Amino acid sequence: MNGKQIIPFLTTKSLHPENQESPINFLNEWQTPIKYFYRRNHFTYPFLTQHHFWIQISGQVHQPRFFHYNEILSMPSKSLIVPLECAGNKRVNFIPKVYGEQWEEGAISQGKWTGVSLKDILENVGLSQNAQEIVFEGADFGKKPGMHENIPFERSLPLEKALHPDTIIAYKYNDKPLSFKHGYPFRLIVPNWYAMASVKWLSKIKVIDDAYKGPFQTDDYVYYPHEDSDRDKFPVTILNVNSIIQQPIHLSILNIGIHEIKGIAWTGNGSITELQLSFDKGETWKYATLNSLLNQDYAWSSWSYIWKVEKKGEYAIYSRAKDSSGRIQPQTPFWNRKGYGYNAVSKITVKVE
């Protein structure tokens, strides 16, 4: 009986533009079903035309040209399991509060992206000697608060990252053509970087000979460590080492007995090597069981821990992940004015009755 089906939903943060987060606490899959993939937009959805089935490549290249959808689909492809995480994920946890979408833990989703290496495309057109950065323009555009002109969503990558063979122009997600809301027909996928780099509705690629200065690169998606000054700012790039406790739910009431504590952990620098749990507010740490996908360098790890609780009371549970580059989730959040990259130790409390 359909009326009895119990399923989670995206959580609505705003509708114009659409920003909805994934019900991450209630998902178990390695590949997030598309209906549960978080939606993060800066602008209203673009109006697609036949133009958007062509990607234009121009600037510091030997042979500026257009690539048609069919041509791209005919090229050698690769498939990668890659999580995308909004740089503002977990923003709601910052104290003092910061403005912007109040993402909880669900501005992250993961699935199988299929496409062609950007490298192959760039080699086809031939980079000039003075090529410095590659700029990616999406078909979506609008006004930023406080600005008067329409601008497209646009970001750049340094040459090294652009030429990494796993930076792909994706046209499939979980073995189906990209859905419209997630960039159809083309989305740049930049593994290990926060998702602002993975430009949706990719329309234009421009090779430039200097440093790109667009507002989504030098105004937004910049860490500003101080409230009243831009001093010490630096750009948002790779994912911090991070984890969430999916179950149990923060502030829930449990029975005495055995409970599975479970979650996921991820990093943009290597792989997850440890997931530690503390039941004494960080004094001592225990190891959770980690599960990782074979031969997938970017996918999150899932973890679980069997917890036997015999006494009524209130329990704090902390989780922190460690990665192969030696990074570990910090005790104290790195506060920054626009609220990016939150990755302090994850904390829940539960009551056992």
Next chain:
Amino acid sequence: MNGKQIIPFLTTKSLHPENQESPINFLNEWQTPIKYFYRRNHFTYPFLTQHHFWIQISGQVHQPRFFHYNEILSMPSKSLIVPLECAGNKRVNFIPKVYGEQWEEGAISQGKWTGVSLKDILENVGLSQNAQEIVFEGADFGKKPGMHENIPFERSLPLEKALHPDTIIAYKYNDKPLSFKHGYPFRLIVPNWYAMASVKWLSKIKVIDDAYKGPFQTDDYVYYPHEDSDRDKFPVTILNVNSIIQQPIHLSILNIGIHEIKGIAWTGNGSITELQLSFDKGETWKYATLNSLLNQDYAWSSWSYIWKVEKKGEYAIYSRAKDSSGRIQPQTPFWNRKGYGYNAVSKITVKVE
């Protein structure tokens, strides 16, 4: 194109049992569409049988008997616009934090309920002289945390409230048969009371000659003002005077210019007479425009205020409702251990760029 449709969703708090809140910030209707009606369950959904098309009435009555669905549908009916609000709505705002579902503002929904007056049913069977309370049993049952036996969801009403002609046994919501998740075939609707009184899947009505003491009446749904003692406890009954700011969204970033501030306000004691807004943290208050439904004693009021903002900066906006019984939302929340009835002044901050 279906893939472009932008709609809000319920927000998932737990799946077993199902607890999901309404995307109240994004709804404008007087009658919440059923798919956006919040879902609050103590137990897994009941398995319905033909039994549930009969309501049994027993106890202190002259003629104990069963009423069949068809008989109830053949009786004189009435339709009322009634909001239902979970007593735990806004629980997330309590400090110190309290355990239980962390409802934000969406554990409230409203629509048109159609059914027969409970009074007519009770008069049909004839109350005995010593009748004191009426007990309502739902078909849903399970274990409460820390308890070992299955118990049904069950609540009582004092005679006076049970005999109010607007306390109805509803079988339609928004002109359609109740949906399964909201109590099909029968749901008690108790206007003005928090929604724990509006028992779903109503199966049995028992008239008793003393005070009902079940756990959903004397353990849960009780205000406990102290952390470590049950002193001064009193039962949860009527809705507090309350309001929410639906738009703009807390911590959002707006342009300079004209914005509509809008929301709803409600009470369980009379009607809303004022909605006040403060832009100076409660020093001074302005009046919003109130809209109420004609001849609907219980429905929420909607309100709006045109706000012209000419200077960049951060703005705090407070809202508080006042009702015809003279109650007004308090500055300070009434903290209680189980987190019921939160109705302190609603506060948001926005940044204008």
